[in-house]
Amino acid sequence: MTADVLIVGSGGAGVAGAIEAAGKGARVVVLEREAELGGAAAISGGGCCLVGTPLQRERGIVDSPDLAFADWVRFAGGAAEEEWARFYIEHTLHELYEWAQARGVSWVDLNQQEGNSVPRWHRPERGGAGLWHALHRAALSAGADTWLASTAATGLISDGGRIVGVRAQDLGAGKAVEFRATAVVMTTGGFASNLDMIYERCPHLREHRILEGSHVGARGEGHRIVENVGGVTTHMQELWLYMHSIPDYRDPRGRRGLVIRGIAEAIWVNSQGRRFHNESLSGGASGTPAVLRQEPAECWAILDSDMCQGVSVGDPYYYQEGSTNRDWAKVRTLLDESPDVRRSETLEGLSQQIGLPPGALVETVGRYNSSIEKGLKQDTDFGRLLAGLRPIARPPFYALHFCPLARKNLGGVKTNLRCQVLDKHYEPIPGLYAAGELAGMAGGHINGKAGLEGTMLGPSLFSGRVAGAWAARDAGCGTGFAGKPNRP
Ligand SMILES: Cc1cc2nc3c(=O)[nH]c(=O)nc-3n(C[C@H](O)[C@H](O)[C@H](O)COP(=O)(O)OP(=O)(O)OC[C@H]3O[C@@H](n4cnc5c(N)ncnc54)[C@H](O)[C@@H]3O)c2cc1C
Structure with missing residues (x-):
């Protein structure tokens, strides 16, 4: 031709x-x-x-x-x-x-x-x-x-x-x-x-x-x-990596990832169970370098059941046919079945499931929640603006395993x-x-x-x-x- x-x-x-x-x-x-x-x-x-x-x-x-x-x-x-x-x-x-x-x-x-x-x-x-x-x-x-x-x-x-x-x-x-x-x-x-x-x-x-x-x-x-x-x-060597992503449990090769959206209220904790960043800066030039500095370079997004209602996935499989509106049944299945999503009725239980040091997650969430409950404009640790944010309070609690996605x-x-x-x-x-x-x-x-x-x-x-x-x-x-x- x-x-x-x-x-x-x-x-x-x-x-x-x-x-x-x-x-x-x-x-x-x-x-x-x-x-x-x-x-x-x-x-x-x-x-x-x-x-x-x-x-x-x-x-x-x-x-x-x-x-x-x-x-x-x-x-x-x-x-x-x-x-x-x-x-x-x-x-x-x-x-x-x-x-x-x-x-x-x-x-x-x-x-x-x-x-x-x-x-x-x-x-x-x-x-x-x-x-x-x-x-x-x-x-x-x-x-x-x-x-x-x-x-x-x-x-x-x-x-x-x-x-x-x-x-x-x-x-x-x-x-x-x-x-x-x-x-x-x-x-x-x-x-x-x-x-x-x-x-x-x-x-x-x-x-x-x-x-x-x-x-x-x-x-x-x-x-x-x-x-x-x-x-x-x-x-x-210059790649644009996003951090708000979890491994795709449907990929048998274990290589693909899914971008998670709609959980801007979550906090991010590292493998020591500590926050390390202002989570509202989640982009490729802010959130990603912050996580890449952690050992290992991954983190868990922690949220409660109310926040979880907002989850959507940036992948056509999770959209309703012919639109970019989320297919909630598929998102729910992901939350229930992915090994990179953990759920527990208590923060201590969640912490055990993801292998964090005992007590660290409860302390981290408690400190973050108290900043909101005291009505602070900004959290004193990382400068996150708190207006309109809810404390992480209503069980079950969720942890999403975030890994860098290219x-x-x-x-x-x-x-x-x-x-x-x-x-x-x-x-x-x-x-x-x-x-x-x-x-x-x-x-x-x-x-x-x-x-x-x-x-x-x-x-x-x-x-x-x-x-x-x-x-x-x-x-x-x-x-x-x-x-x-x-x-x-
Ligand atoms: C989920 C997602 C959301 C994004 N959202 C945004 C956004 O909102 N704003 C933004 O600026 N950017 C966004 N991007 C990035 C943006 O979509 C891409 O950078 C842009 O589409 C690149 O255009 P392109 O034509 O170069 O490549 P593509 O649009 O990827 O097209 C390349 C095509 O080439 C085909 N191809 C590959 N190899 C061969 C071959 N050997 N022979 C024949 N065909 C081949 C591929 O199959 C593909 O169809 C997003 C990317 C993704 C994945």
Whole structure:
């Protein structure tokens, strides 16, 4: 099969690239290794970091690309790809917010995530599924109508130094296939669901138990495919890990994890039965390093039966069919059956079950509860704001075994601002583009060491567009990406 633009991976960057390339008149073919299209994008929260939007203005929020850039660079710990960060931020209003809206995406809500001076995490209606399906429909209408599921790319075909196609495995038919194209856009996502690769590329994590936590297709196949033709990867050791996660008891390999939500009132205790952190800071740049400093690097979230009513699980298996509302029967079964969830009528009993030193948990919970009961604004140990929080009081009590979960890659394939893959001399490899999480969301490491949230999917969509436009130009379609920046 031949195409002008061959896109490998049907997630956020892939669908955006398909819209862009087909919209410019290119013949597009998309390959997807899984049976279902959509990748991490379609199971994600869908939140995008967007700046200077009508939704922000409606809520009286004053934001600007300069303010967002300053937050971004500060939070990234000196490691952001700043040219790409600026390029992305300045294009979020016209080329992401409005662009997606014009293709059927409704931006319905806003949150302020850690590290942001103002709320800019925009939630689309029906989360990532709503967003991805709207964009997929837009891609079909633009003429990108060849989407081959269960087709895994295995290598790139080059001719005289130019990439001219892809070797793949048709997983349904069990046979090798080849595709020829003028340009190839790799959008295969990250490797946060490949524990072997995590330990290989992130040696500092080898001493810890890490859970796999992205989409099942996030196995790092694209990284190896690009490296095999000389593409450079960078910041591969930077992973975005979440702490509010427990092992998935349904995974016979014992490797996958589940993100637990809805228990913001819980306290976290370490293996000594002591609190060690302000639990309201639970993000990848706050909660995770705090737990990684513990021996061992895990903790138990302690909650009571009232708080337990709020538990939800960030995984499609735990959602009601066709929505992101939780399926409480499945969540209840998890709470009853997982060996990483313990329950007892007394705190002492709970403490014994999880092997904490005698008396430590009762003392820790008592001290925390008394801060709330005395009406303190903040707990004196870790500065947690206590307004609206309830004491941990109503039995049965629960303990959830939190282990670090790899959700997103912050590093990846190095590209220029056209998303061309660069070789070790930082020269573009002709005919080869990379976007999305494979490219550290954009350019190799747009987030540096920490992301402001919404800075994974947003840049993946945007870089997918940029790659699709320049790949189409290689085939004589259009003039590349020319976005309208949001500048005064
Ligand atoms: C549960 C969850 C929630 C998230 N929520 C948010 C959020 O709210 N905001 C945010 O900014 N980010 C979020 N993220 C991260 C975000 O979804 C991803 O960073 C983004 O989807 C990356 O887009 P992508 O196109 O690069 O990769 P993906 O969307 O993962 O798509 C990659 C596709 O490539 C396919 N593929 C892999 N290898 C091959 C191969 N060899 N051949 C063919 N196809 C292949 C995969 O199967 C997959 O379908 C979340 C991630 C998860 C897992």
